[in-house]
Amino acid sequence: MSFSSKNKKGLNIDIIFILIIIFIIIILCLYFFVFKKKNDVNQIKSIEDAKHSTIAVLTGSNAENVAHELFPEATIQTYNLNSDALYAVDMGNAKYGMALEFAIIDYNLNSGENRLEFVGDALDEKYTGIFFARNEINKKVLPLFNEYIKRIKSDGTLAEIDKRWFNHGDEILVFDFDKLDNSNGTLIYAIDSTYPPYTYIYNNQVVGFDVEVVYKFCKEYHYGLDVRPIDYSGMLVGIKSGKYDIGGGGNAITEERKKSVDFSEPLRKNKMCLFAKYNKSDNENITFIQKIKDSFRKTFIQEGRYKLFIDGLKSTIFMSIFSILLGTILSFAICLLRLTNSNLINKFCDIYVSILEGVPILVILLLFYYIIFNSTSLKGEYIAILAFSLNFSAYVSETMITAIKAVDIGQWEAAYALGFGYWTTFIKFIFKQSLIQIIPVYKGEVISLIKSTSIVGYIAVQDLTKMSDIVRSRTFEPFIPILSVALVYYIFSFLVALVLNRILLKFNWINKNYNKN
Secondary structure, eight states, rough: OOHHHHHHHHHHHHHHHHHHHHHHHHHHIIIIIIOOOOOOOOOOOOOHHTTTSSSEEESSHHHHHHHHHHHSSEEEEEEESSSHHHHHHTTTTSSSEEHHHHHHHHHHHHSSSSSSSEEESSSEEEEEEEEEEEEHHHHHHHHHHHHHHHHEEEEEEEEHHHHHHHHHOOOOOOOOOSSSSSSOOEEEEEEEEETTTTTEETTTTSSOOOOOOHHHHHHHHHHEHHHHHHHHHHHHHHHHHHHEEEEEEEEOOHHHHHSSEEOOSEEEEEEEEEEEEEOOOOTTTTOOOHHHHHHHHIIIGGGGTHHHHHHHHHHHHHHHHHHHHHHHHHHHHHHHHTSSSSSHHHHHHHHHHHHHHOOOOHHHHIIIIIIIISSSSSHHHHHHHHHHHHHHHHHHHHHHHHHHHHSSSSHHHHHHTTTOOOOIIIIIIIIIHHHHHHHHHHHHHHHHHHHHHHGGGGOOOOHHHHHHHHHHHHHHOOOHHHHHHHHHHHHHHHHHHHHHHHHHHHHHHHHHHHHHH
């Protein structure tokens, strides 16, 4: 049996083994997330009981601050999405949760039954407003905006906007940002795209209470609007650093936040409530198949949400491909520099590799976006490509230089004896032989890079994972969106690995014949 056929057989066995593992994981997921019902032994539900229990909250929100203040002895579980905090209580991962009153009501409406219930009276009440960065632009914009808010309060316009978004009606107003007159400039508007009805995505359009208020201000005062969907915590950081001009997403006006950003005039008052799982379910007779069908419909069909996944996949593929290409070129360049006899160049390369290998890619991404390129108009996708390329090049260049130096020095001497020059020897003989050691490790780094792109939501990039977050924030059902994203990443990584395996087999065949000769 030839070398190639052996590898193909081994590859087929690996595929079967991987598919079995995936099937087992899916069954476990179905058991833990769908079938298994978690029942708290202690059925008492009260504010007093919550003081020594678990409380789920949104990371960086006012709910988290209130929970730590009122329940210092409780275990506070933080989630990146408000919908995840609500779902955690519904599934029994936390006995209590804390969120705004309308969010709990919205969860029950989307579920089609009362799955969550309020515990006691509201614990806190605060007004919301729009974040304003302390920059030169907002010295002029903020007074105008506050004047506008006071006027629409007095003439009833704000009450109409409030009724449209918080009365759970069928009317969803969408906005054409491209038609805004930007003669007075363009405002960069960061929003939490997972926080309905303040700011969210509907039919692939940015909508919500905060969005309408800001849009109508810009239309009246001749400002353009560049909307950047981002995680809530990332929005606050971006406003503080001046990356964005304004930010919206049900921002509670607090004294602590006033130290870092300016607030607009208050828009509406919200009640912060403690909630728990509602014991009785009216839909216990719904079958598992019906639940899956309903979840699939909500995830992909309703509001054309499949378009969000397609757009997210395009962004993920775009960043992955260009990061791999640029990273590979940089890797080869660094490798060549490290083959020189210059101590200065080698020292520089060592420091470069050491820094990028020692700092997490997420930190590098945030550093590039919020500090190094903070004052530029460079899009998040391009900043992500640069960050991933540099990180990729550090690891792959190490693999290249190790593999090249592993080639016996006699190969160089033999080539020189035959009259070949340095570059001809390196390309035709040395590098070609080293590829056998480089490609397997290179494949692992490529797959790692593809998976790493899932963190770009931190810098306002709408990739596949971020689109899944947006859908989950609307459906309150994590199973189908997360499983779908996991499957897409697996298929993408598998296809890339398959291509690289084919290349490796080809080079193995070439080297085998080369050694025979």
